[in-house]
Amino acid sequence: MRKKLFVALIMALMVIPFLMGTATAKTLKIGSMGPLTGPYAADGNDIKNGVLCAIDVINDQGGVPGFDKIELFPQDTACDPRQAVAAANKLINLEVVGVIGAYCSSATIPASETLAEEDIIMITPASTNEKVTDRGLPYMFRMCGRDDDQAPAAVKFMKEALGAKTIFIVDDKTTYSQGLADGVDKAAREMGITVLGRDHVNQGDKDFSAVLTMAKDKNADVLYMSLQNHATGSLMAIQAKRLGLKSTIVSEDAMFHPNFISVAKDAAEGIYVTYGYTDKTTDAYKTFEKRFTAKYGKIGAYGTYAYDAAYSLLTAIKNAGSTEPAKVKAEMMKLDYDGASKHIKFKPNGDSGSSYVAFKIDGGEYKLYWTPENGIVK
């Protein structure tokens, strides 16, 4: 009898933790991924701050019903595929309901496969490679544009605004740069621009004199510079200017970075970059800008997309009244509102569309130069 009582007591004690679990505060956990250290650390922190800003706004609106607080678990991917998978596993163990990230396409793709095993929603604010959403993963979303949108837009710009007839393409063999260069190559052929040559450089290279001499010899109307890193881009711009390259340099969103101009200085003048357009005059953007800059400082290249990604995820959870992936996804697909970066409406594959415009570097600043709809902006 006493023995039975003892066993019963032990069993009762063992139940306590479960009861306590329900009694303690309920936390909604979300994760973010991006490079928090290394050369892309600025962009990774920008993403993290964008997500934090969205959490602030949702909390002001009364939080997510059923949860006492929302907690963010930021993970460092360092733009490394292996570290990204490790970070994804860590987030799975933390039982997050959704992840905002990652930054580099080469980190997002493997991490998303790990997260997909557990049906965790992932929204990338920065990875533009087509494969991110083209693999048919049900819970993969994208807030930024796609490379295969950027490439035709860039070629259209070269043809219409610059009147280019010939092009020489250089990439640095990363998933991002090569994918984009392939797209530009294809689009150029389709639109009747002759591709005079294509070459690759290695990541970490500093000397581009040989490739640029080749480009100069070909003397194409446009040198298309598809590089992952703005630092490499500045080096190439400086060397192109010194070598007296006559081609107009056109590049992509990675060069939309203040350090690109501060290192290349006058060699950056007259270079065009295509970049996903955010109308900074909308009320939604202005409200976000005020909120973000007050707490986190300057908005970088991806903070706005990260904010919209986190805001749409949390809103969907709120609307679903559940954290069950299928229900949240159903709510995400229903979203149709004006976000800070653009109008947000997801397509069936998880993309949210993009409009690339061209900026010209003029007087040490990026100035809006061309939009696909209106042509050259005065």
Next chain:
Amino acid sequence: MLYQANPQAEEAMEYFIQQLINGLTLGGLYALIALGYTMVYGVIQLINFAHGEFFAAGGYVGVILLNFFAGRGLMDTHPWLGLFGAFALTMAYCAFLAMAVEKVAYKPLRHQSRLAVLLSALGMSIFLQNALMLTQGVFDKPYPGEKFSGGLVFGDIRISVLQMMIVGLTILLLVGLNLLVFKTRIGMAMRATAQDKVMTSLVAISSNRIISLTFAIGAGLAAAAGIMFGLYYGSVRYDMGFVPGIKAFAAAVLGGIGNITGAMLGGLIIGMVEIFGAGYISGQYKDVFAFIILIAVLYFKPTGIMGENVDDTRV
């Protein structure tokens, strides 16, 4: 795809000459760094993996000094004087840095196994690179090189002032080094130490002092290369020492490690092969060409082009 230059003979020639100039510039930089590897190896048979970091430190000290001079207005009134000052001070700084590294990391291990010193060198390299990263940040630091832009233009061929300066200064430093090693008493002492440390100490030459001096000279040359690299490419970065360091080491081995003339020759060959490989075949295999040449030479002549018997290395 083999690159076809424009068919006109004149343009093909211009293309060739432009690439030749590009190759000479890069080769000159590699040669300057390679000397440090080869001299240290000649004297104490150590591959100084931290040598690439002296090059990076030189690049950074150079930009700090140039910005300092620019802030004082010196670069506007006497740009060449400012540049000369930056070179002299940076080379001196890196010389002392190298001597300190030698005292701290290599000297206590001199009588241990060679592996111990080698590992210490690797550790020093990681330490110095991270020290640069933590103090100077992860982003590229722009170089104030606008004062030295411009150059000669012959048709389509452009030789920039910086290219002329790199090639000129490299030649000057190499000639100076040759005179020092082969025509002075210090050079004689260095060569003697390389041959037999015990014998030289018997004739009252301090081998410690000679070893320190060897490190100092090698690092000074690397520091000069660091500034030129920064000026020429427009920026420096904390990890800039790694790749050129590996290439320069390959150049030293190619020329015959331990041999000064060999290091110069090796540097030039690696630079030329890289540029011509990239210029006539494809840029993506740039590094491959350099190392194919290295492997080919070592296959037929394991001691390198100018190398003698491995056990009997000379400075």
